[in-house]
Amino acid sequence: MSKSDSYEDIVKTRREENFAEFQDEHHGIMHRFQHTLHVTPALVPLIVLVLSIVIFGALLGSRFFSPFALTLILQQVQIVGIVAAAQSLIILTAGIDLSVGAITVISSVIMGQMTFRYGIPPAISVVIGLAFGTLCGALNGLLISRMKLPPFIVTLGTWQIILATNYLYSRNETIRAQDIEANAPLLQFMGTKFQLGGAVFTFGVVFMIVLMLLMAWVLRHTAWGRHVYAVGDDPEAAQLSGVNVKATIMSVYMIAGLICAFAGWALIGRLGSVSPTSAYEANIESITAVVIGGISLFGGRGSILGALFGALIVGVFTLGLRLLGADAQWTYFFIGVLIIAAVAVDQWIRKVSA
Amino acid sequence: MKKFLAVSALALSATAGAAFAQDDVTACIVTKTDTNPFFVKMREGAASKAEELGINLMTFAGKYDGDHESQAQAIETCIASGAKGILLTASDTSSIVSSVKQAQDAGAIVIALDTPLDPASAANATFATDNFKAGELIGQWAKAKLGDAAADAKIAFLDLNVSQPTVGVLRDQGFMQGFGIDIKDPARYGDEDDPRIVGHDVTQGNEEGGRKAMENLLAQDPMINVVYTINEPAAAGAYEALKSLGREKDVLIVSVDGGCPGVQNIADGVIGATSQQYPLEMASKGIEAIAQYAKDGTLPQPTEGKDFFDTGVTLVTDQPVEGVESIDAAKGLDICWG
Numbered sequence: 001m002s003k004s005d006s007y008e009d010i011v012k013t014r015r016e017e018n019f020a021e022f023q024d025e026h027h028g029i030m031h032r033f034q035h036t037l038h039v040t041p042a043l044v045p046l047i048v049l050v051l052s053i054v055i056f057g058a059l060l061g062s063r064f065f066s067p068f069a070l071t072l073i074l075q076q077v078q079i080v081g082i083v084a085a086a087q088s089l090i091i092l093t094a095g096i097d098l099s100v101g102a103i104t105v106i107s108s109v110i111m112g113q114m115t116f117r118y119g120i121p122p123a124i125s126v127v128i129g130l131a132f133g134t135l136c137g138a139l140n141g142l143l144i145s146r147m148k149l150p151p152f153i154v155t156l157g158t159w160q161i162i163l164a165t166n167y168l169y170s171r172n173e174t175i176r177a178q179d180i181e182a183n184a185p186l187l188q189f190m191g192t193k194f195q196l197g198g199a200v201f202t203f204g205v206v207f208m209i210v211l212m213l214l215m216a217w218v219l220r221h222t223a224w225g226r227h228v229y230a231v232g233d234d235p236e237a238a239q240l241s242g243v244n245v246k247a248t249i250m251s252v253y254m255i256a257g258l259i260c261a262f263a264g265w266a267l268i269g270r271l272g273s274v275s276p277t278s279a280y281e282a283n284i285e286s287i288t289a290v291v292i293g294g295i296s297l298f299g300g301r302g303s304i305l306g307a308l309f310g311a312l313i314v315g316v317f318t319l320g321l322r323l324l325g326a327d328a329q330w331t332y333f334f335i336g337v338l339i340i341a342a343v344a345v346d347q348w349i350r351k352v353s354a
Numbered sequence: 355m356k357k358f359l360a361v362s363a364l365a366l367s368a369t370a371g372a373a374f375a376q377d378d379v380t381a382c383i384v385t386k387t388d389t390n391p392f393f394v395k396m397r398e399g400a401a402s403k404a405e406e407l408g409i410n411l412m413t414f415a416g417k418y419d420g421d422h423e424s425q426a427q428a429i430e431t432c433i434a435s436g437a438k439g440i441l442l443t444a445s446d447t448s449s450i451v452s453s454v455k456q457a458q459d460a461g462a463i464v465i466a467l468d469t470p471l472d473p474a475s476a477a478n479a480t481f482a483t484d485n486f487k488a489g490e491l492i493g494q495w496a497k498a499k500l501g502d503a504a505a506d507a508k509i510a511f512l513d514l515n516v517s518q519p520t521v522g523v524l525r526d527q528g529f530m531q532g533f534g535i536d537i538k539d540p541a542r543y544g545d546e547d548d549p550r551i552v553g554h555d556v557t558q559g560n561e562e563g564g565r566k567a568m569e570n571l572l573a574q575d576p577m578i579n580v581v582y583t584i585n586e587p588a589a590a591g592a593y594e595a596l597k598s599l600g601r602e603k604d605v606l607i608v609s610v611d612g613g614c615p616g617v618q619n620i621a622d623g624v625i626g627a628t629s630q631q632y633p634l635e636m637a638s639k640g641i642e643a644i645a646q647y648a649k650d651g652t653l654p655q656p657t658e659g660k661d662f663f664d665t666g667v668t669l670v671t672d673q674p675v676e677g678v679e680s681i682d683a684a685k686g687l688d689i690c691w692g
Contacts, residue, residue: 072573076566171394173615178622270594272597328516328555
């Protein structure tokens with residue numbers, strides 16, 4: 001068995017080598033560049049990110065190009081960044097999740113209310129909140145993998161259900177930052193700051209970056225990670241090659257729910273308070289980050305680090321344009337342009353394999 | 355026989371009609387959302403007054419702030435149910451006017467609560483907070499509190515959203531007037547050239563937006579020392595941003611609303627002063643007006659010198675200043691909403 005396995009491996013790698021050589025011989029530099037982009041999908045958003053930082057830096061000087069302003073961007077995108085990690089996983093399986101923002105906010109509300117309404121110790125409240133987020137994800141996963149309902153419809157429904165539950169359960173009451181600080185500082189843990197020079201980081205920001213790196217590693221180097229790509233690329237082929245498609249989809253939605261619940265915890269750190277009206281647009285913002293990050297909405301292609309860069313690009317444009325004194329509408333205008341450009345570039349790169 | 359039948363039928367319908375008018379006055383309340391505590395309180399005020407006066411109350415709300423379609427549908431439902439009056443906080447103040455007209459043609463009075471229609475005269479009456487006055491009070495307070503330092507204050511404005519809705523403009527411009535800034539065109543903000551203004555940014559009226567907007571303005575000028583906020587959740591967000599820079603003690607934050615968490619924040623020194631408004635009052639006054647109209651057809655009269663019925667606004671602060679009337683946070687907590 002092991003012999004035949006390694007035999008196949010050799011064939012595979014050989015074929016790939018031939019394929020690449022063939023392309024390189026017959027096309028110019030442009031094509032080689034296209035090929036490089038094809039094999040490292042996070043490269044395009046990274047280039048755009050660096051370029052936009054350089055351009056805004058040139059226009060604004062030290063006001064923008066300072067450790068303070070640049071780490072401020074990290075703080076402002078941390079929630080969307082974390083949620084985008086969840087969204088990336090789902091989009092890699094060719095799904096979509098509209099309920100991510102709702103799961104985020106209800107998890108934060110549950111963490112707060114468990115402590116302040118029922119007097120449960122904050123550490124346990126956080127665990128309950130995380131478990132609840134995972135449960136919401138499991139509900140999505142169950143409907144999608146077992147009942148075979150389309151992810152868009154399922155999460156369109158659960159988005160409304162979870163959001164309504166959030167408003168009803170919380171009575172739309174905010175838990176004040178001062179009360180949390182006095183009675184349950186653990187809830188604000190993710191907001192803890194530390195400084196390196198003029199740069200200000202919070203645990204939430206660190207969590208976002210570590211999560212992204214961890215997920216990137218898991219997706220690339222574990223069997224589960226390869227299954228996620230396989231299921232997104234072609235579920236039937238994956239099934240025939242022995243991948244448990246249902247279990248993979250189920251696990252992806254559950255992990256996404258858990259990540260959203262962590263985003264809810266980070267949200268408390270960021271706001272200080274527990275506010276049921278937060279993260280209202282997190283679903284659209286996370287999809288935006290994922291698309292700008294070059295992950296294909298058709299599934300199976302893209303790097304989760306791209307989503308991090310995508311979120312950061314949006315953050316850079318938002319702060320940069322505000323510092324330039326532009327009307328806030330221009331931010332939305334340019335984000336729209338970026339989305340379309342990202343998809344156009346994606347189509348162009350895809351031609352390398354055609 | 356035929357004549358007798360006709361007469362008795364007429365009498366029957368007349369008594370039924372009379373009974374309907376007396377016992378079964380139907381009123382509607384249509385709010386922007388039913389999640390914001392401000393509107394929740396408004397609905398509660400309307401419900402308890404309606405019960406007291408024996409009025410049958412139907413409640414409707416948009417799904418989110420700005421949901422015009424649900425509100426238009428709600429008004430159609432009210433017309434169909436033969437409502438005598440409709441209390442309305444409009445999401446889209448000009449588009450809703452055609453629906454309002456339909457209701458009036460069907461014999462109902464429409465009272466705008468909190469948010470005047472565009473034009474304001476499209477409603478039979480408006481019961482609202484004087485938002486310009488609300489802004490003016492906190493502006494005057496901030497100016498007096500700073501004393502001589504007011505001449506070189508650095509002020510951040512945390513407004514509602516990019517479309518500059520009337521309520522946001524009135525509060526913003528009121529604050530400027532109270533603080534002694536030349537407001538130029540009172541119908542919009544952003545056209546002033548007073549060097550003390552650092553900038554305007556939008557918050558969507560919540561903590562998340564308040565924090566982000568404050569961070570953006572601090573990146574423009576870290577020496578901001580006065581912050582005007584559209585409401586108390588935005589103020590709480592701004593405070594978090596200031597706290598992360600260690601600036602929370604030397605910046606004056608003022609706000610508008612008077613919700614219970616906001617007034618509690620006054621007591622805790624997070625917000626310096628806030629202008630408290632009274633949604634419960636608006637709604638219960640509105641129900642009384644509908645009952646009155648159903649009884650004898652009289653319409654409520656606007657407050658003298660204004661084009662709406664002013665339900666009052668009070669400055670709440672624990673640091674009173676000379677020349678601006680105020681109540682303290684303890685008193686404010688007794689009468690707060692939400």
